[in-house]
Structures are given as structure tokens and as C-alpha cells.
Amino acid sequence: MIDVDEREGLWMETTIKINMSFSKKYRSGYPLLLKEAVVNPDKLVEEGQILNVIDEEGTFIGKGYYGLQNKGLGWIVTDKKDDLVDEGLFRRKLIKAFGRRRSFFENERTTAFRLFNGEGDGIGGLTIDYFDGFYLINWYSEGIYSFKSTIVDVLSTHTAYRGIYEKKRFATDGKYVEDDDFIMGERGEFPLIVKENGVNVAVYLNEGAMVGVFMDQRHVREALLNTYAKGRTVLNTFSYTGAFSVFATLGGAEKTTSVDLANRSREKTAEHFTLNNVDPSTQHIIVEDVFAFFKRAEKRGDRYGLVILDPPSFARSKKYTFSAAKDYSGLLQQAIRLTEEDGIIVASINHSGVSRKKFRKMIDQSFREEGISYKVVESHSLPDDYQVDRHYPEGNYLKVAIIKRLGQWNEE
Ligand code: SAH
Numbered sequence: 001m002i003d004v005d006e007r008e009g010l011w012m013e014t015t016i017k018i019n020m021s022f023s024k025k026y027r028s029g030y031p032l033l034l035k036e037a038v039v040n041p042d043k044l045v046e047e048g049q050i051l052n053v054i055d056e057e058g059t060f061i062g063k064g065y066y067g068l069q070n071k072g073l074g075w076i077v078t079d080k081k082d083d084l085v086d087e088g089l090f091r092r093k094l095i096k097a098f099g100r101r102r103s104f105f106e107n108e109r110t111t112a113f114r115l116f117n118g119e120g121d122g123i124g125g126l127t128i129d130y131f132d133g134f135y136l137i138n139w140y141s142e143g144i145y146s147f148k149s150t151i152v153d154v155l156s157t158h159t160a161y162r163g164i165y166e167k168k169r170f171a172t173d174g175k176y177v178e179d180d181d182f183i184m185g186e187r188g189e190f191p192l193i194v195k196e197n198g199v200n201v202a203v204y205l206n207e208g209a210m211v212g213v214f215m216d217q218r219h220v221r222e223a224l225l226n227t228y229a230k231g232r233t234v235l236n237t238f239s240y241t242g243a244f245s246v247f248a249t250l251g252g253a254e255k256t257t258s259v260d261l262a263n264r265s266r267e268k269t270a271e272h273f274t275l276n277n278v279d280p281s282t283q284h285i286i287v288e289d290v291f292a293f294f295k296r297a298e299k300r301g302d303r304y305g306l307v308i309l310d311p312p313s314f315a316r317s318k319k320y321t322f323s324a325a326k327d328y329s330g331l332l333q334q335a336i337r338l339t340e341e342d343g344i345i346v347a348s349i350n351h352s353g354v355s356r357k358k359f360r361k362m363i364d365q366s367f368r369e370e371g372i373s374y375k376v377v378e379s380h381s382l383p384d385d386y387q388v389d390r391h392y393p394e395g396n397y398l399k400v401a402i403i404k405r406l407g408q409w410n411e412e
Helices: 020-027 087-100 148-160 215-228 243-250 264-275 290-300 323-336 355-370
Strands: 013-018 048-055 060-069 072-078 112-117 126-131 132-137 164-168 182-185 190-198 199-203 233-237 255-260 283-285 304-309 314-316 322-323 339-349 370-381 399-408
Touching: 013 020, 013 060, 013 290, 020 048, 020 060, 048 072, 060 087, 060 148, 072 164, 087 112, 087 148, 112 215, 132 148, 148 164, 148 182, 182 304, 182 323, 190 215, 199 243, 215 243, 215 370, 215 399, 233 243, 233 290, 243 255, 243 264, 243 304, 255 264, 255 290, 264 283, 290 323, 304 323, 322 323, 323 355, 355 370
Parallel strands: 013 048, 132 164, 233 255, 233 304, 255 283, 304 339
Antiparallel strands: 048 060, 060 072, 112 126, 126 132, 164 182, 190 199, 314 322, 339 399, 370 399
């Protein structure tokens, strides 16, 4: 090991220089080491290497680690010159994050949340989720993975865990590791049934990166449950395991239609309904390309009281390639055409490349094109457990608008 001084127990630092044109950005706290900002990348030889980051004039910027992620070369984890990037620093950051979630641990109606949110909690490339006594660690690079023993040690000594699982979200030998990544404790029985605002949610920690629920949409599901679903017919597109449909049904929706391209979505959605004492045969679960479904629905003249639009940032099917940045407006226009007057559209986008402002523009443009007026009645972003770093706006990726579809544009 080249970067550990065994006698001192210290992790040695390698000095990395930032191009002067980026100096201001980094001095004001930007945590991600972008490829284009580093002038001496040849110094980066082994992931997990500890970095002392300065600019080309020698001004101290911060300390961090080398870890290759699609987003960059690594993360700065402290801006204090006297800090050492060592076990103590990882321990302090983790314990601070656990403390911030105290109220989440005490909430019996919601037993799943994010315990550690990467750069938002001071260490980019690492997330830890909590599912009713089970923990799931996501490692986004080989670099952060090299600190596994420290991180697992802190987690296991500071929490009353039942079991700890992990996902390596980086390629090893060109392949993503997606199997049953059990670390320690008790092996869970899957699906693990967790609660979200009193509703049963099925979680699988043994089936790859997507565990069955996107917890960052918790407040949006709650809004359906408490406010928007009642008495409405619901169309849930890109429905995945049907979580929005289940909350809508429990919130008094007349009927739900869930549409997703993946075969597995049928059985997972049915399971979600059953877990909440709803007979799945009373609901529509459709395995189909949303774009094809929209075409058919429009031809038939379908109208829904509530349409949910939560596509992935990028998707490719046999017939279509979808990119949220380019195609969202078109998708929203189709949703508008399928929504009744005074109906609701839940428009969600999780692409960090589309800003809040741009998203509002897209919404406005789509309604204008359709000649329909509208009102944004609620907006949502990441919930509190998804702590964000204000110096890293890309991490604040979730944008959700709950929109009331009104009458013709010119009637206003
Ligand atoms: N809205 C969901 C999460 C969506 S995840 C929730 O809140 O739980 C993205 C989903 O989109 C995946 O399940 C994927 O199978 C589906 N998908 C991707 N492209 C699609 C397409 N063209 N038509 C239908 N579903 C698609």
C-alpha cells in the first residue's frame, strides 16, 4: 500500500493542483474534483489516495480522496488545513450525520430514510439508507470503497443494526456488482416491509441497485395520500413498483392505472397493493412503453383526474430514446392532453442538468403550447434526510411540481 504510513497510522497526502480558472469555484466550497479542473492528474495513481488540494498559485483549497465516479476524480471532504483525512474524520462526519437524523429514528410511522447523503453530509461518493433496522451502504467509487472497514466499523458500533448490506455502484472488471451484497449481522427476509407515513412499502436489498422505492419522493406520496388523490382517477406513468399508485389508492383515488415498461413492475406493483390490503385486480397494471400508451390513450380520448409523470433522466427502449432534458416538455404536453379540466399533474424531474428555473420554463411552455392555463399548487424538492451541500447544487436534483390543469389559456 503506497498511501499508508504504518508507523504513524496516517494516510499520506498527495498534492493535487487546481487550474486557476477554477480556483474561485473551489475556494468557495465546490466539493467535486472535476477532470478538467485538475492540472496534474498523473499524480492520481490509486483510488482511495488522500489528496491535499491547492490551486496553481499554492493557495490551500481542501483535502479529499481520489475516487473515479462518472462525475469526477474524487471529492474534497474538508476545507480545513489542520484536518487529517483519517479514520477520525470519517467517524466525525458519520456520527454528525446520524445525530441529524435522530427524529427519523424515533418516527414509528416512517421506518425508512437516508442516514448519510454523500457530499451533503461531507463525504461525496457514499450514501447509507436505513430500512427498519437494516442498513444499505452505496459505494460510488473504488476510492470510497477503500475506506470500507472504517465506515462499516463506525456504522456497526454506533447503531443498533439488524443487518448491513452494500451495493458497489462502480464497475469492477468492467462489470457492476449487483448481487446479494451482505456484509454483517442478520440476513434480511425480502421483501422487507417498511413503513412510510403508515403505508407498507416493500424493499429488496438483494436485487441490485434499485431496492423497490425511491425514498426521496416521500413528501410527494404523502401529498397524494392526504390531499390530491381523493376521488380522482389516477394515471401513474413510469410507475416502477407502483408506490405512487398505492398511496393514491389509500388516499381515496377512484382507480389507478400504472404503466411501466419493465415486466417485473406488474408483480411488484400487485405485491405493493396486496401489502396494503388493496386487491390488485381492482386496479390497472400495464406493462407498456409510456410513449405507446400515451398514443393509444389519446386516440381513445382517455381522461384522468390525476396524472403522475416521474420518468428516469435517461431511458432507452426498443423504439424510443428518452432524455429528460430534451423530451420532458413533450411528455408533459401529452400528460396535459390526458388530464381533465381541474385535474392534477404531478410533474417530477430528477435530472441535475435541468435547473428549477428551466423546469418552470418547460412547464410553462408545455401548457402554452397546449393552450391550457394552469397553477402550480405545490412544489417539492429533496426531503430533509437527503441533506444537500449548498456548494454543490447538482446534488439538489429533485424538482417536483404539483400542477392544477385549468381551462383554455385565453379564458384567463
Ligand atoms: N416513478 C417511480 C420511479 C420510476 S423509476 C417511483 O416513484 O417509484 C423509472 C422507471 O421507468 C423504471 O421502472 C423503468 O422501467 C421505467 N421506464 C423507463 N423507460 C420507460 C418507458 N419508455 N416506458 C415505460 N416505463 C419506462
